């Protein structure tokens with residue numbers, strides 16, 4: 001009886017709003033640590049749950065999340081593309097990327113899909129006063145992260161985006177999809193052997209999965225031939241966030257570049273999602289620390 005009373009007391013008051021992260025595999029995904037930290041810091045009564053959802057279970061899982069009234073959440077591999085068909089409305093970025101990483105339940109109960117990966121990347125640059133408008137940018141990779149970043153660069157009117165991918169067909173398909181959307185010129189470079197970053201490049205984005213969980217792995221690129229002074233105006237970014245200081249970033253730093261790590265992108269896409277869900281502005285510093293702590297758990 002005493003135990004029942006205690007339980008009843010706990011259940012009084014409004015229930016917390018529920019948010020999800022779905023993917024497969026999601027074991028070790030650190031987003032929950034970052035979002036729950038931010039909810040607490042904002043004094044927001046939300047819970048964020050990480051759930052393994054296989055490809056076969058995606059449709060029933062989404063109907064279940066609707067039925068349970070989840071207020072939103074994140075979608076990760078392998079569902080970022082397939083989830084589109086189950087949503088009621090999509091943002092411009094999601095339509096252009098053909099991928100969703102953030103879902104929000106609107107006040108009318110419908111579910112809205114956005115892609116905040118590329119926006120989070122741009123924000124990680126602007127928070128350091130680094131701009132992409134009118135710049136020449138090389139993107140290494142043509143997968144989900146590269147495509148989300150390329151979309152935002154086109155929308156932000158970068159001068160030129162050069163797509164460089166091991167499988168050239170993928171970069172050609174992406175270039176075709178993004179050409180003509182804005183004034184941004186889209187081109188494709190071949191990646192045979194070591195890729196030398198063209199000397200007039202202003203930003204280079206390492207958007208392949210090389211280096212993830214692997215501090216000794218780096219894509220096959222060379223920063224020369226440029227003087228150290230020329231390299232100091234080159235901004236080198238990595239989407240890989242674990243380890244934070246990748247071998248690509250170490251080499252870029254040695255070559256004299258300004259570097260931007262992938263943790264900033266992860267935190268900023270989180271801040272954008274939390275704003276869509278709660279209307280509140282989360283602070284990046286604590287979220288960054290929460291992630292770094294989670295990496296060492």
Ligand code: NDP
Pocket residue numbers: 077117120140141142143144145146165166167170207208209210212219239240241262263265266267269
């Ligand atoms: P995808 O599987 O969609 O794409 C992987 C990309 O990496 C492809 O372009 C692939 O080339 C390339 N690649 C893989 N191995 C090699 C190699 N040995 N040499 C050259 N290129 C290679 O993955 P995502 O785009 O979804 O993810 C990429 C990375 O971005 C991951 O590490 C992920 O964790 C990170 N990420 C970070 C985010 C953040 O917020 N910081 C957000 C989202 C992702 P090919 O086409 O030839 O196979």
